[in-house]
Amino acid sequence: MLKLKQIFQKRNFIVYTSILLICCMIIYYINYFKNHTTEMISLPMLTIEDFHEYSEPEIYFAYDISEIYNGNPWKPEWNISELPAFYNTSYKNYNTADTYEQKINVMKQKIISAQKIAQNFSTAALYKMIYGSEQGSIENEELLLSINTHNDIINITFKNAISLPFAIEQQNREQLEKIIYHFIDTYKYALHWQEGKDALSFQYDANGIGHFELIAYENGDTLEKQFLNYHFNTVSIILNQQNQITSFVITKTDISDKIENYPIITEEQAQKLLYHGKYISTSEYDFSENMPIVKTELVYKATTYDSIFMPYYKFFVQVPGIEQNGLHCYMTYYVPAIKEQYLKNFSSL
Incomplete structure (x- = not known):
């Protein structure tokens, strides 16, 4: 009789244990499905754009x-x-500005930002500002800044070309990278950069002539920030035939309107x-x-x-x-x- 009772107790233990395991599995899969579904719903769908x-x-x-x-x-x-996706703020602002007055307001905001940048590169205080619904400029005796409403690019031209403190014997990779780092050392604080990196670019045209593009970007304290700055926070340096800096192009893309991080x-x-x-x-x-x-x-x-x-x-x-x-x-x-x-x-x- 005692043996029979032990058998029933053993069977009950197995049954209860099995039920407990099944319940744990159900709870696990419910939570997994819930989290997975939440992840899918919480990330907005994106459109692939092809132009x-x-x-x-x-x-x-x-x-x-x-x-x-x-x-x-x-x-x-x-x-x-994972990496973030962003709305193109300039695209959104321009395309939601239906009237001439609204487009002028978009340009005014860009002019204000450009003026702050101009003050970092020039000691002359007097500025002449011209702007319309598409293009605008800021000018003084030292600089000319050109902007438009379609992007976050500012073209800055020096009225007097800037000579380098060293000689450039020929335009090769080593010499041009030296120019980029000289520019970074000279202007990084004016650009509000903590540290800059070079992104010298080279390719041939169809005639076999090589072309360099002198590009710098702000470094980041993480790999993601460095990667984003390479695409959205750059300066392209323009030289004349005497290897003087005549102008540069600032690309400071507004990526404040982040959509979400995506896998x-x-x-x-x-x-x-x-x-x-x-x-x-x-x-x-x-x-x-x-x-x-x-x-x-x-x-x-x-x-x-x-x-x-x-x-x-x-x-x-x-x-x-x-x-x-x-x-x-x-x-x-x-x-x-x-x-x-x-x-x-x-x-x-």
């Missing part, structure tokens, strides 16, 4: 892809799991999507498997036309059989880096 029909083809020429560089700090080993895919996942035709491009050639991928970058597509700034994988692809003056031809194809469940029109690519 290839009225954009110039993005073409690169080089004898070898290693000759093309632009200072992009991104490296695959960063293992970034992103890996380079390998993006490459698979490229092979499945899930890309946008200004190239006249459809991507095919016989076109070798020679370089990949993670970038923000941030043109004047983009209402949303979001990350893409940019694939440099060599077009077989096309050469210009012995130079290989490379086209670019962009694959959205944000996971497809957050993209409204991903299926239509």
Whole structure:
């Protein structure tokens, strides 16, 4: 009789334990589903914007892809799991300004910001301001600042070119990077930068002539900030034939209107999507498997036309059989880096 009672007790223990385990599993899956659903709902859906029909083809020429560089700090080993998307504030402000007076008000705000910048680069106090609904300028005896309502770019021209404190024997990578860091050291406080980095750019034109672009950007205290500053907080330095600084272009894009952080895919996942035709491009050639991928970058597509700034994988692809003056031809194809469940029109690519 005692043995029978022990058997029942053992069976009850197994039953109760099984019920408890089942309940724990149900609670776990309910919480998982709840959190997963909340994540999906809480992230606004984004639209992939494609302007290839009225954009110039993005073409690169080089004898070898290693000759093309632009200072992009991104490296695959960063293992970034998410990046933010932003509304293009300039695009929004201009396109929601319906009347002439509203557009003038948009320009007035840009003029105010530009005047603060001008004061950091000039000792002359008297300014002449001209502005309309599309373009505006600030000028004194030392500087001319030009702005427009479509973007956050300010062109600053020195009335007297700035000579360098050292000689430039020839325009090569080492010498031009030296100029960039001289500019950073001289003007970083005027730009409100803590620290700057160079992003010297080089590529050939179709005639085989090499072209440098002297670019600096504010460094960041995190990899994400550094990456964002490279795309949204830069200065392009312009030299004359005497290697004097004649002007520079400040790009200080307003990314204060953040949408949200979004999970992103890996380079390998993006490459698979490229092979499945899930890309946008200004190239006249459809991507095919016989076109070798020679370089990949993670970038923000941030043109004047983009209402949303979001990350893409940019694939440099060599077009077989096309050469210009012995130079290989490379086209670019962009694959959205944000996971497809957050993209409204991903299926239509």
